[in-house]
Amino acid sequence: MSLSILPVTGIGDVTAGDDLAELITKAAPWLADGDVLVVTSKIVSKAEGRLVEVPADGPEREEARQQVLAGETARVVARRGPTTIVQTHHGFVMAAAGIDASNVDKTHLVLLPADPDASARALRDDLAERGLDVAVIISDTMGRAWRNGLTDVALGAAGIGALRDHRGEFDPYGNELTLTQMAVIDELAAAAELVKGKSDKVPVAVVRGYSWAGAGSGARELVRDTASDMFSLGTAEARAQGLRDAAHLDSWSAPDIGESRVLRLTPAGPSPADLIRLGEEAHRVRLLLAADGLSSKISFDDDGVTIEVTE
Amino acid sequence: MSLSILPVTGIGDVTAGDDLAELITKAAPWLADGDVLVVTSKIVSKAEGRLVEVPADGPEREEARQQVLAGETARVVARRGPTTIVQTHHGFVMAAAGIDASNVDKTHLVLLPADPDASARALRDDLAERGLDVAVIISDTMGRAWRNGLTDVALGAAGIGALRDHRGEFDPYGNELTLTQMAVIDELAAAAELVKGKSDKVPVAVVRGYSWAGAGSGARELVRDTASDMFSLGTAEARAQGLRDAAHLDSWSAPDIGESRVLRLTPAGPSPADLIRLGEEAHRVRLLLAADGLSSKISFDDDGVTIEVTE
Numbered sequence: 343m344s345l346s347i348l349p350v351t352g353i354g355d356v357t358a359g360d361d362l363a364e365l366i367t368k369a370a371p372w373l374a375d376g377d378v379l380v381v382t383s384k385i386v387s388k389a390e391g392r393l394v395e396v397p398a399d400g401p402e403r404e405e406a407r408q409q410v411l412a413g414e415t416a417r418v419v420a421r422r423g424p425t426t427i428v429q430t431h432h433g434f435v436m437a438a439a440g441i442d443a444s445n446v447d448k449t450h451l452v453l454l455p456a457d458p459d460a461s462a463r464a465l466r467d468d469l470a471e472r473g474l475d476v477a478v479i480i481s482d483t484m485g486r487a488w489r490n491g492l493t494d495v496a497l498g499a500a501g502i503g504a505l506r507d508h509r510g511e512f513d514p515y516g517n518e519l520t521l522t523q524m525a526v527i528d529e530l531a532a533a534a535e536l537v538k539g540k541s542d543k544v545p546v547a548v549v550r551g552y553s554w555a556g557a558g559s560g561a562r563e564l565v566r567d568t569a570s571d572m573f574s575l576g577t578a579e580a581r582a583q584g585l586r587d588a589a590h591l592d593s594w595s596a597p598d599i600g601e602s603r604v605l606r607l608t609p610a611g612p613s614p615a616d617l618i619r620l621g622e623e624a625h626r627v628r629l630l631l632a633a634d635g636l637s638s639k640i641s642f643d644d645d646g647v648t649i650e651v652t653e
Numbered sequence: 654m655s656l657s658i659l660p661v662t663g664i665g666d667v668t669a670g671d672d673l674a675e676l677i678t679k680a681a682p683w684l685a686d687g688d689v690l691v692v693t694s695k696i697v698s699k700a701e702g703r704l705v706e707v708p709a710d711g712p713e714r715e716e717a718r719q720q721v722l723a724g725e726t727a728r729v730v731a732r733r734g735p736t737t738i739v740q741t742h743h744g745f746v747m748a749a750a751g752i753d754a755s756n757v758d759k760t761h762l763v764l765l766p767a768d769p770d771a772s773a774r775a776l777r778d779d780l781a782e783r784g785l786d787v788a789v790i791i792s793d794t795m796g797r798a799w800r801n802g803l804t805d806v807a808l809g810a811a812g813i814g815a816l817r818d819h820r821g822e823f824d825p826y827g828n829e830l831t832l833t834q835m836a837v838i839d840e841l842a843a844a845a846e847l848v849k850g851k852s853d854k855v856p857v858a859v860v861r862g863y864s865w866a867g868a869g870s871g872a873r874e875l876v877r878d879t880a881s882d883m884f885s886l887g888t889a890e891a892r893a894q895g896l897r898d899a900a901h902l903d904s905w906s907a908p909d910i911g912e913s914r915v916l917r918l919t920p921a922g923p924s925p926a927d928l929i930r931l932g933e934e935a936h937r938v939r940l941l942l943a944a945d946g947l948s949s950k951i952s953f954d955d956d957g958v959t960i961e962v963t964e
Binding site: 343344345346347348349355420422425427434435443444445446447448483486487488489490491492493494495504505513514515516517519522523524525526528529530532533535536537543549552563564565566571572573574575576577578579580581582583584585586587588589591592609613614615617618619620621622623624625626628629632633639640642643644645646647 | 654655656657658659660666731733736738745746754755756757758759794797798799800801802803804805806815816824825826828830833834835836837839840841843844846847848854860863874875876877882883884885886887888889890891892893894895896897898899900902903920924925926928929930931932933934935936937939940943944950951953954955956957958
């Protein structure tokens, strides 16, 4: 099996309401049964009108962008400096929820398609109506943990299985192959990216020669559920969670620290046990400060403790 | 630009000392200047003799495997059940340090090449001696955070830049493209995987038509340094680190807890401040237990505290 990866040029600017099947078949009249069509999510979003109006510049623009980001965010995964990595409502873990300001005029931001698998199915169906049996992948560019550089992956898919499963096969030495479920739609998206540009002139590519069959359950199958993800939170966020959990061990109702730089804590009663409890509480308070990134020092005297924020 | 991805069949079993350039040019006499050659790391390891003898089965095999893993591990990134994700001495974050028992007889494990960039350069040079100017990528299969399924990525590269940098380019709307360094050697490795099998019958593929130039600094460029990686530790490991840090705040010399299920702590002296300090210490002890996954309960009395491990 050898593959060809063919760019589709001449699609031009896509706007809300455009019929992608028409645009693509016009630009690529050579599209054929069995092809895998890889479509950049940006033009799907544009055709579906997934744009938000924002100010062209100034602090208002950044404020609007933050609001849009909050709307697209199911949970924040990690933050560092200007970078916010979130899990979107689809389940994708992406910087800035995949919201993009490139290849669109300065007064709009482009959101990801609301349901990329549904978009892929719709496009596949539209092409089927034109007599074409092609698999459809909707792709976008993502960063990843541990490795520099971005790659294209599949956000949506139709007509093709997300995974190719080698389990149950044997190698020439008789070893059963285990744990080798290949994310082929991600590899197809990556392959297609190699002939696309970033400037939207080649938003579609065709992979020819790849044998696919079976309906597939969409790219959703590649979204790892958070509970089974060993990297569901950034390292700094998880460490801070550990500090917070340390403070709240056994469920503890924290005193209101507010913006205080110096805290004076005294025992609840006169007994020795009250004094011991105070020491425990003092450490919990310091852990809350630490979870917020604040160092502190503590001093003990016979009437209580003083905690001073040092940074 | 359109690409072809061509499988190289008929390479057969590779053993230590084999000349890969000869095997590949014999199997693919059609290899041509400008091609990108993507070679599965497994056959590079075999040719370089990166095999370790292990017992064929039994607990001795698992014990030997653990020892080999420890030798390949620079640091443990995350553990869950039977899965250990480590950072190798090369800097790659991979399950089981990329050690593989497939496509090799049962008495050996295959390690990653010691220096995949050097292996890629050597193969590129050997091919150059045969008059061929091809880029070389050495690939392997990796898992990733957040997404199910594995993809092939580049462990080593020669003759080709690891990243394609779109920064400084402009889209048709005049927006400067930012933050778009594409990890093209990973995408090429992924594309090549689509025509390879997992059973080692097609360990090499050729990408034809991709325009590459410049020496490139190897796949090492894709290894994110740990300090700037927001996901350098697993979530559970980072949370446990937070708990440990909470216990050791200000540097604290922990008492020896050992395997005790019940701990009795008493104050160092008779003053109220000593009692307060005792309470603080008691919480630190409980956090150490929590960092090891142990729940505890605490009770306070006028002479000290009792901490009981509850799970």
